[in-house]
Amino acid sequence: MANSIIYGPVPSRRLGRSLGINNIPPKRCSYSCLYCQLGRTTDMQIGREAFYEPQELAQRVKDRVKQARERREPIDYLTFVPDGEPTLDINLGEEIELLRALNMQIAVITNASLLWLKDVKQDLQKADWVSLKVDAVTPRTWRRINRPHKSLKLETIMQGMLNFAETFGGELATETMLIRGVNDDIGEVRKVADFLEELRPDKAYLAIPTRPPAERVNPASEQAINAAYQTLSERLSKVEYSIGYEGNAFASTGNAVDDLLSITSVHPMREEAVAEFLKNASTDWGTVQELIDNNNLVELEYQGKKFYMHRLPAHNVKEGGRRVAQ
Ligand code: SF4
Numbered sequence: 001m002a003n004s005i006i007y008g009p010v011p012s013r014r015l016g017r018s019l020g021i022n023n024i025p026p027k028r029c030s031y032s033c034l035y036c037q038l039g040r041t042t043d044m045q046i047g048r049e050a051f052y053e054p055q056e057l058a059q060r061v062k063d064r065v066k067q068a069r070e071r072r073e074p075i076d077y078l079t080f081v082p083d084g085e086p087t088l089d090i091n092l093g094e095e096i097e098l099l100r101a102l103n104m105q106i107a108v109i110t111n112a113s114l115l116w117l118k119d120v121k122q123d124l125q126k127a128d129w130v131s132l133k134v135d136a137v138t139p140r141t142w143r144r145i146n147r148p149h150k151s152l153k154l155e156t157i158m159q160g161m162l163n164f165a166e167t168f169g170g171e172l173a174t175e176t177m178l179i180r181g182v183n184d185d186i187g188e189v190r191k192v193a194d195f196l197e198e199l200r201p202d203k204a205y206l207a208i209p210t211r212p213p214a215e216r217v218n219p220a221s222e223q224a225i226n227a228a229y230q231t232l233s234e235r236l237s238k239v240e241y242s243i244g245y246e247g248n249a250f251a252s253t254g255n256a257v258d259d260l261l262s263i264t265s266v267h268p269m270r271e272e273a274v275a276e277f278l279k280n281a282s283t284d285w286g287t288v289q290e291l292i293d294n295n296n297l298v299e300l301e302y303q304g305k306k307f308y309m310h311r312l313p314a315h316n317v318k319e320g321g322r323r324v325a326q
Pocket of ligand 1: 029033035036038
């Protein structure tokens with residue numbers, strides 16, 4: 001069993017400090033997403049398999065948790081986020097059960113393509129937090145962005161997600177990666193919003209690629225991300241960006257500039273909300289103007305209203321680090 005099977009804890013905006021579990025050898029997946037940070041899928045498969053000995057994998061996690069505790073490094077989640085699709089691991093359910101002995105929260109980040117299989121659904125039901133990929137809900141766009149295994153059917157996958165959501169007792173998240181010219185047009189986004197309204201996740205995340213992707217793709221523009229945010233927010237109570245900033249939008253630092261940038265990296269702020277924020281921070285619109293002039297903040301219009309959003313990184317693909325946060 002390779003050493004890289006457990007990594008972290010790494011900071012994750014969605015999960016706090018997450019200890020990553022890499023339960024799939026590279027790179028086995030049922031998809032070969034255009035934007036995959038692991039490159040193109042070399043082993044495309046939908047059949048589940050045993051890759052590692054569950055007892056041994058669990059022991060590795062336990063050892064790492066012990067080590068982290070000794071160093072006083074906090075861990076909020078044990079997260080299955082491997083070099084491929086985690087549900088291809090036929091032992092996933094057993095591994096989650098073995099890790100229960102640690103009395104910690106367990107998360108799985110899946111592309112959801114196998115959720116229509118009874119055993120996959122049962123395995124994921126054992127987790128505390130599950131994130132499902134919903135990049136597109138029309139077959140043509142889905143094939144273009146996720147490049148699925150040829151025997152997969154989108155309709156079956158969507159039904160699988162709906163069935164899972166009905167019975168899952170943990171926290172359900174979705175992630176929609178927005179790629180310019182592929183799935184960021186408002187027509188597709190509206191259909192995604194319709195589906196998410198039916199799915200009712202606890203939180204829907206909008207993401208863009210922040211690490212080198214498999215193919216040359218561009219993230220959606222700020223304008224398109226804002227439009228997608230507004231469209232999803234009309235139907236869902238909790239929508240957030242996950243666009244590559246790890247700032248904490250939920251803890252005020254007392255510094256108006258830092259706080260404004262943190263908040264707008266998670267969701268756009270309406271003009272009135274910004275005005276209210278400035279008033280409470282005893283500062284004025286000059287702060288906002290300076291951030292716009294310095295290319296840190298961008299002003300957007302949507303349906304006649306003004307919104308402010310953290311500007312996307314100039315080089316929106318970060319080099320280096322194999323894994324950062326999820
Ligand atoms: S589902 Fe995940 S691992 Fe598989 S190709 Fe897409 S981004 Fe990569």
